Amino acid sequence: MNLSDFLKGKGTAGWAVTTGALVLFVGMTNIASAKAKCPDVPDPVVSLEFGSRYKADSKTRSDIDAESDAEVTSVLKSIDRFIQGLTRQIGKAQAEDDQKKQLIMSSCVLNAIHAWAKADALSDMRTANAKLAVPSRIGGIAIAYAETRSMVPGMEAEKQAIETWLLARAKATMDFFDNDATKGASRNNLRAWASLGVGQIGILSKQTELVDWSIDSNRTMVTGSAADGSIPLEMRRKKYALHYQLHALTPLVTSIAMICDAGYGNGQADLERLKIIAGFSLNGVRNPKIVEAIAGEAQTVEPGLKANTESLAWLEPYASLTGEKDVNAALLEIRPLLNSKLGGDVTRIYGNRHIDCETRTIR
Template structure:
C-alpha cells in the first residue's frame, strides 16, 4: 500500500525528507484521465496476493500515485515552512489536473474506482494544507474538480451497496474531506451516514465481521479499515465508543494476534507496531491510546501526507 516515487520528483522529495522543505518544483506530470487498474488477489477471501497481477496493477496506477505523492510533499512542506513556492507548487499541480480533467475519464474496473477514491482522499486532505494560499481562480478550479470527483465517487458507491467494508470507509473519507475543503454540507452529511453505518458494523469485541472474513489479512484490514474512520471522526468532530473499541481491538491484536487467529483459524500478518494513523486518533480522542511516539516516517499520501503533522481540517483535542 506504499506510494512509489518517480525520478522527476527525486530532488524535491529528498530535500523534503532531509530538510523538511522543498527547494524546487518540477512541472506537473501529464494528466491521467483514465485508470485501468486490476484486482490482484487469487483467493475467495481476498487474502493471497498474486505477484504478477500485483505488479501489473502497480504499473497501471503508478502515474496517479506519483502525482498524489508530489502534491502531498509540496503541501506538507508549505504547512511546515510557509514558503510560498511550496504552496504554489502544490496548487499548480492540483490546478493542472483540474484543468485537464484528471481522473474524470474511464474507470475500467472496481479497482480503478478504488484508486480514484483513495487519490481523492489524499488530494482533498493535501489541498486542505494549502487552501489558505490559493488564489480565487485556483480555488474555483481545484474545488470544482474535487466536487466532480466526489460526485462520481458517491454515484459509484450508491450503485454498489453489496459489501460495505473498508472500501466504503475510504469513500467516506474522500467525500468528507472534500466537504471540509469545499464547504459542501451534503458531502459532510454523506460522510456522517457512512460513519454511522460503520459504527453499526463494529461488534461488542471491537471486530469488524467483513474484515475478519479476510482470513490471514484480517488484522491488516482491521488496521486499514480503522484509518479512514479515525480521520472522519476528527474532521466531523465525533467521539464514539465503538470507534474506540475498534481501535483498541486492533491495537491489542497488533501486540498479540491470537484473538484474530482464533477467529479466522489462520495466522495473521503482524506489523511491528500500530500504524501511524494512531497519531490522528490520539490528537482527537478523549483518551489517547499510544504510550510511544508515532513512527519517524509517518507518511501516507492517501491521508494527506505526514500524519504526525495535524491537518487543518482535523479537530484536535483541547484546541
C-alpha cells in the first residue's frame, strides 16, 4: 500500500481513516503500527434555499424576524459544523509533535474537504440569500485547505478535485456579486467575506483574475468608509451597527493581509485609511456610545475587548500589517483569538508576524 492509497482511507463517506499495523511511507521513514480515526464529518450540503433573517419591511436590515432567523441558522448549521471540525483538526495536527500523527490528522482534513468537493457541495444555491450566505463558508473551507495542502504529500488527484471545485465556487461568487447582488450587498460586509474567499482561492490556483477581484473589492470597502472610519452601510443597521462594522472588518483586514503575504501587494488599498477604520472600531468596542451616536440606537455589543474576542480575530492580521504597538499590547490581554472562517486559531496563523505589502509575485 502506498501513501496515497492509505490517505484515501476507508468507509462510505470516503474520508474516514482507520488503520492497524500498517506501514506509511513518508520519505524514507518507516512508520509501523499506526492507528487513527478521523472525526465524523457532516454530509455534504449541495443545495440551499432560504429567505432573509430580517423582516420583509426592514429597509435597513436591522429588524430580525425571529422565526426566519432560527430557520437560516438551522440550515447553515451543518456547513458551519463542517468548517469548525476542519479547523479543530488542523489545530490538533499543527500542535502535534509526532510527525506521523500529524500526517494522519492532516490527511483527515483533506479527505473531508475532498468528500464535499466530490459531491459538488454548495453548487445549487436557489435563493439570493443563500448566495449571500455561502461565500464566507466557501472561504472558510478554502483557508482550511490552504493550511493543510502542503502538510500532506501526494494525494494529487484529491487536491486537484478540491481546487477545481473551489475555483467553480469562486467564479459563481464573482458572477453573483458582479451581476445580481443588490447595491448594498455588493459593497457591505457580505462583499468583504466574498472577497476573502475568492482571494484565497485565487492564491491557491494562481488565478490573478480572482486575486484582482479581491483586491478591487477590498479597495472599494476601504474607500467607501467615512472620514471617521465608520462604514456607512453598516451604520444603517441601527442597534447592530457596531456588530456589522466588526463583521465587515474581519474579512477585510484578513484579506488584505493574506494577499500581501502572498506577494501580490496591497493593490493600492489605503492602509492609512484602514488604520482609521480599525481605530474607530476599537474605540467603538471600548465605548459603544461612539457608534450609538451615529446609528441612533444603543448597541448590542458589550463594551470592552475581552467581552468581544469572537469579533476581534482581525486584530492579529491587522497587527502583522501595521505593527501598531498599542494593538500588540492589547492582544497580549485577549489571546488566543479564534475564528473558524479565518482558519481557526488566528493567533497561530498571524500572531507576532510582520507582513509587508511589497509586490513579489510575478503577474
